[in-house]
Amino acid sequence: MVNGFAPATLQEALAIRAAQDVTPYAGGTDLMVENRRGVSYLFLSKIPELRQITVDDTCVRIGAAVTFTEALADERVPQIMRDALAGIAAPAIRNAGTFGGNLGNGSAKADSVLVEFALDAKLRLVSLSGERIVPVEQFYLGRKKLDLHSDELIAEILLPKTGWENYYYEKVGGRNALAISRVAFAGVLRMENDRIVDLSAAFGAVADTVLRLKDAEGMLIGKTVAEAKAAKEAFLSRYEQDLTLTRGRVSAEYRKAVCLRLLQAFLEKFGI
Amino acid sequence: MENISRSVVKKDHAPKMSGRSIYVSDYQTAQSGERILTGKLLRSTLAHARVLGVDVPELPEGYFYVDARDVPGDNNVNIVLDDTPVFCRETVEYIGDPIAMLCGPDPDEVERLVKACRVRYEELEPVLDLAAGQEAFFDYRFGHGDVDAAFAAADKQYDETFETGYQDQTYLEPQGMMAEPEADGGMYVHGSMQCVYYVHGALPRVLACAPEKVHVFQDVTGGGFGGKEDYPSVLGCQVAVAARKCGAPVRCVLDRREDLACTSKRHPSLCRYRAAVKDGKVTALEIDVRFNAGGYSTLSAVVLQRGIIAAQGVYNIPNLRLRGRAIKTNTVPNGAYRGFGGPQTFFAVEMMMDHIARDLGVDALAFKEAHLVKKGDSTSTEGRYHFPVPLPGMIDQVDAACDLRKKRALYSQPQTGRYRRGIGTSLYFHGAGFTGSGERDLIKAVAKLRKYADGTVEVLAANGEIGQGLRTTFPKIVAQELGLPLEKVSYNHPDTARVPDSGPTVASRSLMVVGELLRRAAAKLKAQWRDGEEQEVEERFREPDFLIPFYLDKFSGDAYPTYSWGVNAIEVEVDTYTGKTKILGAYGSFDVGTPIDEKIVIGQMEGGFLQGIGYASIEKMAYDHTGRIRSNSFSDYLIPTAADVPNLKCMLYVEKYPEGPYGAKGAGELPLVGAPGAYVEAMEQALGGVSLHHAPFTAEDTMDTIVKEGL
Numbered sequence: 001m002v003n004g005f006a007p008a009t010l011q012e013a014l015a016i017r018a019a020q021d022v023t024p025y026a027g028g029t030d031l032m033v034e035n036r037r038g039v040s041y042l043f044l045s046k047i048p049e050l051r052q053i054t055v056d057d058t059c060v061r062i063g064a065a066v067t068f069t070e071a072l073a074d075e076r077v078p079q080i081m082r083d084a085l086a087g088i089a090a091p092a093i094r095n096a097g098t099f100g101g102n103l104g105n106g107s108a109k110a111d112s113v114l115v116e117f118a119l120d121a122k123l124r125l126v127s128l129s130g131e132r133i134v135p136v137e138q139f140y141l142g143r144k145k146l147d148l149h150s151d152e153l154i155a156e157i158l159l160p161k162t163g164w165e166n167y168y169y170e171k172v173g174g175r176n177a178l179a180i181s182r183v184a185f186a187g188v189l190r191m192e193n194d195r196i197v198d199l200s201a202a203f204g205a206v207a208d209t210v211l212r213l214k215d216a217e218g219m220l221i222g223k224t225v226a227e228a229k230a231a232k233e234a235f236l237s238r239y240e241q242d243l244t245l246t247r248g249r250v251s252a253e254y255r256k257a258v259c260l261r262l263l264q265a266f267l268e269k270f271g272i
Numbered sequence: 273m274e275n276i277s278r279s280v281v282k283k284d285h286a287p288k289m290s291g292r293s294i295y296v297s298d299y300q301t302a303q304s305g306e307r308i309l310t311g312k313l314l315r316s317t318l319a320h321a322r323v324l325g326v327d328v329p330e331l332p333e334g335y336f337y338v339d340a341r342d343v344p345g346d347n348n349v350n351i352v353l354d355d356t357p358v359f360c361r362e363t364v365e366y367i368g369d370p371i372a373m374l375c376g377p378d379p380d381e382v383e384r385l386v387k388a389c390r391v392r393y394e395e396l397e398p399v400l401d402l403a404a405g406q407e408a409f410f411d412y413r414f415g416h417g418d419v420d421a422a423f424a425a426a427d428k429q430y431d432e433t434f435e436t437g438y439q440d441q442t443y444l445e446p447q448g449m450m451a452e453p454e455a456d457g458g459m460y461v462h463g464s465m466q467c468v469y470y471v472h473g474a475l476p477r478v479l480a481c482a483p484e485k486v487h488v489f490q491d492v493t494g495g496g497f498g499g500k501e502d503y504p505s506v507l508g509c510q511v512a513v514a515a516r517k518c519g520a521p522v523r524c525v526l527d528r529r530e531d532l533a534c535t536s537k538r539h540p541s542l543c544r545y546r547a548a549v550k551d552g553k554v555t556a557l558e559i560d561v562r563f564n565a566g567g568y569s570t571l572s573a574v575v576l577q578r579g580i581i582a583a584q585g586v587y588n589i590p591n592l593r594l595r596g597r598a599i600k601t602n603t604v605p606n607g608a609y610r611g612f613g614g615p616q617t618f619f620a621v622e623m624m625m626d627h628i629a630r631d632l633g634v635d636a637l638a639f640k641e642a643h644l645v646k647k648g649d650s651t652s653t654e655g656r657y658h659f660p661v662p663l664p665g666m667i668d669q670v671d672a673a674c675d676l677r678k679k680r681a682l683y684s685q686p687q688t689g690r691y692r693r694g695i696g697t698s699l700y701f702h703g704a705g706f707t708g709s710g711e712r713d714l715i716k717a718v719a720k721l722r723k724y725a726d727g728t729v730e731v732l733a734a735n736g737e738i739g740q741g742l743r744t745t746f747p748k749i750v751a752q753e754l755g756l757p758l759e760k761v762s763y764n765h766p767d768t769a770r771v772p773d774s775g776p777t778v779a780s781r782s783l784m785v786v787g788e789l790l791r792r793a794a795a796k797l798k799a800q801w802r803d804g805e806e807q808e809v810e811e812r813f814r815e816p817d818f819l820i821p822f823y824l825d826k827f828s829g830d831a832y833p834t835y836s837w838g839v840n841a842i843e844v845e846v847d848t849y850t851g852k853t854k855i856l857g858a859y860g861s862f863d864v865g866t867p868i869d870e871k872i873v874i875g876q877m878e879g880g881f882l883q884g885i886g887y888a889s890i891e892k893m894a895y896d897h898t899g900r901i902r903s904n905s906f907s908d909y910l911i912p913t914a915a916d917v918p919n920l921k922c923m924l925y926v927e928k929y930p931e932g933p934y935g936a937k938g939a940g941e942l943p944l945v946g947a948p949g950a951y952v953e954a955m956e957q958a959l960g961g962v963s964l965h966h967a968p969f970t971a972e973d974t975m976d977t978i979v980k981e982g983l
Binding site for chain 2 (some may be wrong): 090176189257
């Protein structure tokens, strides 16, 4: 017998979350498949506070129960994120699947989460006792392990309003729709005065969580395009050396070869 | 377009689209109103072992444990041979081999009981390697001409081995059967199936009863593709034995993982081809075919026969020596899947011809064209191609649709950059109807029409609607012949208590063979039509006069009365960064004779072609060193979606068969057969002219080649 709670407000939802052993349920696209027995669900898809996309001075704030289809149609959502959303599953899944659910499922294959890593997104987590803002990479503690307390809910995803314009995104699945990523890559480059001031290169679906090698990224920061070009070989071989992939549905050799080529494609796109 | 080809709304469209169709899992109660017990199989977890015993947990009231000891008659399911047990004997022969069935009212409790059973095994060495397997269930040899002399005289010789993998039918509805004991001591068995009379034939032997004591009904069936040719006989016998023991209706519906891992699939194959070439022509082929049969022989004999008869392709090869074996391994028994042995050998022969052409420095398509069979030529089994071979016109049709020859030349130039293109072609046939003398000697189809007093007519035949449209096309033929509106003619799912044995729903035979019986029956009925009376007419199969008798012991004669033909071209673009391949276009010209409803036929062509493309590219299934199939879910075993081949163009080319209804030939299987050859040939071109030898050729294989070749 499935027990369910369908609160009308976030406050009500948090009260139930604090008092009961419940599984937060937004679109249900993972949970319906799992079909666990004896679970009580906390249905979140109708809570207005979780259903909004807003913009403030620095951030685009996406409610945890916003669906992928809704975000895809919203031009305020960074294009790199919308590129990733367009490749998720198929329309029916995108109509139900949510940002909060993609995070809460804890998978390193979650396509929206990869972009959040690449953009250094932050999450707003709320409970009856208050809220905290956590960078997405700190939220992921390991495979299917999240820094989410048993009385907390994911409320919002905070994406930077700007700074993502120079990006490269690619998902490699086993087919063109309804495919779990075998490798997904999101890279962002920020230039100021002809110098690279920030670079992120995030790899999804290859390890327990999304993978970023911050030291390696630093190798190109502060450089001009010409200087970066000169350092490219060392940069790529660093990744070749340090990218450690877990075993997956397809071979690690394949996925590693693809990772390195996509990293290269990212650099090529910006003349490096 | 001929009148008969005009599309109508399928008779089963409304109930299926509205969700009103009742599938076997939908029944709330049995016919009698009784509660249905759930059956679940206890399956072997080892590939090869002696079963010393099973520790069965204490069974709650109303729960049953059913195994081989409960089989009232013979513990053998009749398929081709009788080696497939209902429940395992002393040994288990593959992972998934059924040991017992647990039955009871609550599905969760049944599941718990299955998990609580402890099977005590003595492990035996499993045979898992197809190349090394020694035991052949079937070992056939045939040939013609003087192969040794041809090789001795050859300018050049070639020796290559080709490999193909599993393919699962992935019907939407998994396997499911139900058995209901009847008041008179009979047994009513129904479910998802293709061949009611196969199940009907298997039951009496297992239940030790007279054939009249069983009857079999095909429920609405959510796809078969060959996968529901033999397996329903096995599952049907299991639920019938269980129902007998429980004294209650028992239903067993497999879940998807169980279905993917434990039911029949396309045989993996290993084909070695040796070719002799003299003056630019192939003068001899020596072919060694191995099909992985799995743990029991099931349908392997007939799949292998069809495969090896097609092994020389659509080419006139004067000298042939062939050996084909169905090798026993300790893996799931393989069986029927659309194409039935043909896709494996056509892949091999198409690649072989391609490789020889490349080595000789000539275009593969031109090389193939120079070897094409034509009307009057001898077949591989020294039968005849009695009717025109339309391949040249079909090649032109495909060329016109996609600029095949021009693109082929263009893409053979050196390519650079991230994306590389290729286009490949395959030429093939599908022998229409049962292989050999099966129609005459084994099936002996009978079909009937029953006219009611109100002037409506019912088709009485045993062929099952499995999505291919028989509930519509059979009535179309009868209505056309009788000059009646289509609404006046009906065809329901067959029940062996009501319909004669018009044979199984297999081998692309239903429309061509049974459809013609119905056309003749309708003509007969028309001649003797009397208004207001109930009338019945019957037609029996008779072999066409022109046939050269087929002898299976010698593999000689006409294996098929006629052939359906196919020409495919597939154009690809390989992403050298990801190994992913985009299909720019897939073009097929198909000759299935007169289409009895164009939309249905085009639907069959598109669906089959796409399945073939999946088989060639992404559908990868293998077992590990223990014999276990790991890709047993839809997130691991990927089949193409609508988004995967957006540009699929199927064209019809009509070469009528005078013995088929209005000129129709077999259609269902043809479109799958040629895809692997065309796809992998295209991949060879995109990858800079490498020689490839296996299908599926996946993104991983592509990346492997890119890395090795430094592309």
